[in-house]
Amino acid sequence: MSKNVDLKRAKILEVAKRRFAHFGMAKTTMAEIAKDLSFSKALLYYYYPDKHSLYTAVMEYVINEMVNRVDTYLMKSRSVEKALLFTLEVRMQxxxxxxxxxxxxxxxFIQNPCEMTKSLGPFFEKVKEQFVRILQMGVENNEIVVDGLEETAEIFLFALMGMRTGVLNKECNNNFLFPTPEEFERILRKQKKMMSILLRGLRP
Incomplete structure (x- = not known):
């Protein structure tokens, strides 16, 4: 792939990300994204044949940004607890x-969990791999003892997802499995507390 094509894709993803994040998927059209880019619709469709494929690419772009931000932090921090807590903050932000x-x-996901699991599965694996690296760092520093890095990382992620659902169900204010903007901080506080409890249980 040429550098010019890479730059065009990056520009499309950045512009689409801003529009999806501000207006939402349903209220955004490919024509609006093309107009924002000063592209023809034909050129946009050349790179992404439909809105769903563009949405999936934007999700990957956003998650890669999140993973890269945490990886940059890991180059400076050697504390497994600080690394995991920073990861939670970046995820929530x-x-x-x-x-x-x-x-x-x-x-x-609520409408079609099997289809969304296929689409978002690779993103889950990318985040899980990062958790594996963080846990591995903790093991190498003799901060924690882990029996099965991949399984433990997966359990951590499932626990974080369960914590979010548990908080929403307890509040009884939200019929969807996604927090309102006001609920994010409450969930983050509980996720951090849970992570600290789990880490203390892993200390040698």
Whole structure:
């Protein structure tokens, strides 16, 4: 792929991300994105044949940004607890900044969980791999003892998702499995507390 094509794709994803995050998937059209880019619709469709494929690419773009931000932090920090807590903060900030983007994926999951699992499965694996790296760092520093890095990372992620659902159900104010903007901080506090409890249980 040529550098020019790479730059065009990056520009499309950045512009589409801003529009999806601000207006939501349903209220955004490919024509509007093409207009924002000063592209013809034909050129936009050349790169992404439909709105769903563009949405999936934007999700990957956003998650890659999140993973890269945490990886940059890991180059400076050697504390497994600080690394995991920073990861939680970045995850929550990313969801808040791209609220409509993630809210749409949550609503799609409710409608068709099997299809969304296929589409978003690779993103889950990317985040899980990062958790594996963080846990591995903790093991190498003798901060924690882990029996099965991949399984433990997966359990951590499932626990975080369950924490979000549990908070929403307890509040009884939200019929969707996605927080309102006001609920993010409450969920983050509980996720951090849970992570600290889990880490203490892993210390040698």
């Amino acid at each position: 990313t969801m808040k900044e791209n609220y409509n983007l993630f809210e749409y994926s949550s609503s799609l």
